[in-house]
Amino acid sequence: MRRDVFQAIADPTRREIIHLVARQSLTQNAVADHFDISRPAVSKHIKILTECGLIVIKQQGRERYCEAQLKQLNEVSAWIEQYREFWTSKLDALGKFLEEDNRIPIKKTKRR
Numbered sequence: 001m002r003r004d005v006f007q008a009i010a011d012p013t014r015r016e017i018i019h020l021v022a023r024q025s026l027t028q029n030a031v032a033d034h035f036d037i038s039r040p041a042v043s044k045h046i047k048i049l050t051e052c053g054l055i056v057i058k059q060q061g062r063e064r065y066c067e068a069q070l071k072q073l074n075e076v077s078a079w080i081e082q083y084r085e086f087w088t089s090k091l092d093a094l095g096k097f098l099e100e101d102n103r104i105p106i107k108k109t110k111r112r
Helices: 005-009 012-023 028-032 039-051 070-103
Strands: 055-060 063-068
Touching: 005 012, 005 039, 005 070, 012 028, 012 039, 012 055, 012 063, 028 039, 028 063, 039 055
Parallel strands: none
Antiparallel strands: 055 063
């Protein structure tokens, strides 16, 4: 089953695993050593990351190494970019409105 990349980054433990293996390939045990959770729990997180295509497992002798494959994060970047463009245009329009609003003279009314 292929999981969605957004599922992978939704969990802080998985984000930390991505961060760790992005710097260097690590064995599954070395990854687990960075966390205060059980090895089977870390293994489940690694499995989800593998199913999302963010990590590949490579066998070297008796060791299984986790390697980052971060191309899938481009999907997240594209999704975020559409909202960045949307909000940038809205904030630019607001700024323009406020600039124009400051140029309009305010009529002072007489107090009785």
